[in-house]
Amino acid sequence: MGKHRKLNKGQLRRVRANQQKRLQQNDLEQELDDASLGGAESGIIVARFGQHAIVANDEQQNFRCNIRRGIESLVCGDEVVWRRFTGQSANTEQGVIEAVQPRRSLLSRPDYYDGVKPVASNIDQILIISSVLPAFSTQIIDRYLVACEDIDITPVIVLNKADLLTDIEPAQREEIEAALTMYKDIGYEVLSVSAKTNGGLTDIKTLLQNQVSIVVGQSGVGKSSLVNALLPDIDADVGDVSSNSGLGQHTTTVATRYPLPDGGFLIDSPGIREFALWHLDETRVAWCFIDFRPFLGQCKFRDCRHQPQDPGCALQQAVEAGDLHPLRLYNFHKIIESMASSKPSRAIPRGSKK
Template identity: 40%
Template sequence: MTRRRLSKRQIERIRAIQERRRERLANRPEQALADCEAETPPEEGLVVVRHGASLVVEDHAGALHLCVARQHLGHPVCGDRVVWQRGEAGRGLVSAILERQTVLSRPDYSGRDKPIAANLTRLAVLIAPEPEPSGYLVDQYLVAAEGIGVEPMLVATKMDLLDAPARADFERRYAHYCAIGYRTLWISLEQPETLAPLVEALRDQTSILVGQSGVGKSSLVKALLPDRDIQVGRLSAATGLGRHTTSAASCYRLPGGGVLIDSPGVRSFRLGAIGLAELQWGFREFRPHLGGCRFANCRHDQEPGCAIRAALERGEIAAARLANFHHLARGAGA
């Protein structure tokens, strides 16, 4: 059958109809809640779940509310303090993101920074005897934490897998982190008493656990949150996501006080574009020597009169750390 050719006027009419439909779809969340804006006062709340376009906001009394965000608001994430208003059927409208104290981001597929979590005060980098730790990944996390002003710490899990000599060797391999001021904890879920220093370090903080796949993050989260199933049930009821709640970025309340953010976004973490000055500052043991090189644009490689390489020779900087700095500088184009 021969297709009927549409006239120019008919084509314009179809385009106009499609455009109106797109506008209605885009404005639907705000139109559905517009009536509440004049009737309900704005409140401050905490974003505790982010799953696609859905947000769950916790109010001052601890109640949970399923919300949508205004168009062009930005990218609210777990840990954000927001301004929101109540709507009908328990739904709300998030109208503003309050100023963030810190934000952990990673580049998306287009290279633009995408927030993962906001208002963090602690970042715990997990390593384990198995799988073999990646010092390069550890240093990426530490540079990110230093850059946003979050206190990082190193947590070695699964220490029960090592006998005494192997454990001593493992601890020696990562002793340089403790030497430059990073709190380092050695724990095992098979020895619950070893968790006490970590529990204390996370108390009254907003924290996130990061590390490569297989280090036992999920098991550690369950150990730190004995009521996690109850909390997941509350979040699931608020979102209607059911079993998908556990795959959404979520905030959990720690028993001793504080918040633990569990986000799938940290599984594929990497640094984005970063300048040389910022990268150098992210290596805290470099700081006493910055500005001491003969050349202002020194990259701490083969240049003569390099203060960083002199510190390396004196044992003040670990060779592995300088190697990772060079790797990051090449990868980030610094």
């Protein structure tokens, strides 16, 4: 391939003149844009759709806004500075998002193709929804717990369809109850509810008050039914968003923030059905098992894999002494095995942090 020819002085002058003209035009468009905007207001992102977002003001009114090009990342729950159009707009946009405030927390989801993608911000707690049917699984719960501990957001374990406990085999019921007791002993909040009978909803509503929460769960656990029970007017709310933004039909596919009747906010994100963990390394996963922490660093060998055949393993010794539940160590190894098989070839694990 031949070398590029250098521009002569005349060509350089023309290039610089064209660049300056474009800058002046952009400045003029910015001035005209600013002239049609009101003063700065605070708001929170209800949902984002491509280059537009729904912003709720302090009175919980929703506005569809453009997003300034300089904003690199914007997700549901972000606190923003925005300005509304004061004149008659020819399009459906009602304002412009100018800036994003620093986030207190950020929930991200590893994506096989796009890396770690932000989903929602400024969350106080994550509700991990499990159920009696389909089959209750501590392995799935532990995967969610690792994801919560990694991003330092409080998890709450919720057993839905608790009314079915009386319909299953006694051995299966005892297994579920023992597992829930195990999580309580570790220190996690555990609730049993039934979206069908409304059993336990008072407890969960109390837990949600004045908090920003998001629900996650596998298909079939009744997550949507629980969300509808907690948000009885969600269809009306979606309609309001649609009338304001023209984008209500998308609220079932993106993270959407709803005010709760008794205070607080609930983020419904149908896309968060599971968290991949391949972006973490093995030591980070072990640290995210909070009941492992008293024993980490005490193994005889630094590269201990915590298997039964590893001599001087502090975790294995803790299990034998009754200080660590064997199910948790078993689930840890199953997670490590699954990470190796699901990790994209180009993925770079995130290092350990404490």
